[in-house]
Amino acid sequence: MSTIEAEVDALRSEALEALTQADGEAAREAWRAEWLGRKDGRLTLRLRALKDAPPESRAALGKSLNELKATLEGELEARRDSARADALSALSADAALDVTLPGRPQSLGRLHPVTQTMNDCIDAFAEMGFRVFEGPEVEWSRYNFDAVRIPDDHPARDMWDTIWIDTLIEGERQMLLRTHTSPNQIRVMEQTEPPVRVIVPGKCYRQEATDATHEWMLTQIEGLAVDEGVRMSDLKGTLYAFARRLFGEDRRIIFHHSYFPFVEPGVEMAIDCFLCRAGGSDCRTCHDTGWIEILGAGMVHPEIIENAGYDSSRYTGFAFGVGIERVAMLRWGIEDIRHFYQNDLRFLRQF
Incomplete structure (x- = not known):
């Protein structure tokens, strides 16, 4: 494994482990700020440092880091979707919501x-x-x-x-x-x-x-x-x-x-x-x-x-x-x- 691959794999493992530990929307938002924040997110800072990387490895490192960013964003969104689905299921169970009930009827107009x-x-x-x-x-x-x-x-x-x-x-x-x-x-x-x-x-x-x-x-x-x-x-x-x-x-x-x-x-x-x-x-x-x-x-x-x-x-x-x-x-x-x-x-x- 090359040095670039090892570095990116280490970042991936650390980030995903931290995301696994983030319980609740507030914790997930804090994780996003730490890793993907626009100003001082860890991955954001690493991408900005590409200009200082050796020319011969700069392209490969940039590609790997962008792929990692996409992976982390996808994992975050997947966990948020899962949390929303769990919350809806809990609400339906608690309130005994019958999703087969018809919606509220529209108020029809009539002649004066x-x-x-x-x-x-x-x-x-x-x-x-x-x-x-x-x-x-x-x-x-x-x-x-x-x-x-x-x-x-x-x-x-x-x-x-x-x-x-x-x-x-x-x-x-x-x-x-x-x-x-x-x-x-x-x-x-x-x-x-x-x-x-x-x-x-x-x-x-x-x-x-x-x-x-x-x-x-x-x-x-x-x-x-x-x-x-x-x-x-x-x-x-x-x-x-x-x-x-x-x-x-x-x-x-x-x-x-x-x-x-x-x-x-x-x-x-x-x-x-x-x-x-x-x-x-x-x-x-x-x-x-x-x-x-x-x-x-x-x-x-x-x-x-x-x-x-x-x-x-x-x-x-x-x-x-x-x-x-x-x-x-x-x-x-x-x-x-x-x-x-x-x-x-x-x-x-x-x-």
Whole structure:
């Protein structure tokens, strides 16, 4: 055996013997620092001293020392793997861990209750022959107000009731977040020849004080039917069928006269309060009226018909706007509309 081989074998034997005696991770780390440490590890220092070795033996010695380094690193890692496996086995035995048990299930997403209600409303009207039309949420004031007979001095145009876009066009604010889905009556009739039967689902925005039945953002479905001979009885029949589809045959429904600039006559449809069942006794949801209004409706004003380019002497129509959040409240007995947008999973997971 050459002198180089003898020297390397001696280092190997000493290092492996010391590693065998290293019990525990702290002891193994101390061994690593002593033999393989970057600054003053014994093997590291020996490799640095190669520059002083005789030229004729330097290559062979360097090769042997690098092979020894690889051997020691491999032995250290093998002992660490063995120690980890032993620790896992001990843990499994102590805790009686059943590795065949399934993992924790993933929490699945679901549709928001407002979205569920919206889809059910769309399905109900689709069964009656209405098709879906989508309009913009950022709307021109001429569609939101002028075309649907809301005059310049109407309070809805005030900055405290409507969310206006700051951009000025010809020195005036002309764009806004739509306050209702009614502008789409004009958009639909501009693009469609009669007969017309559409619904327009979407969000609307109003600067409104929030309470148990009002929110600044609301979801509506606008409905429009225009044809020859459309009557008020057609409107009532459509809305009765819709209400029975969503709430069942036992719910009480009333219509009462109301004013909307774009219909004449105008009505509101209300359903008996799910809390007091039209008893109206100290109920904060229906404000002691016994009824919750879910939609406004009426016969389309002849001026709206003319604004869209139709002949009002030939065509008549009805329109309605359904408040989706209020429908959802009635369906599931939710007493406060604000629950829908508080992002409370304890609430949302119930649907």
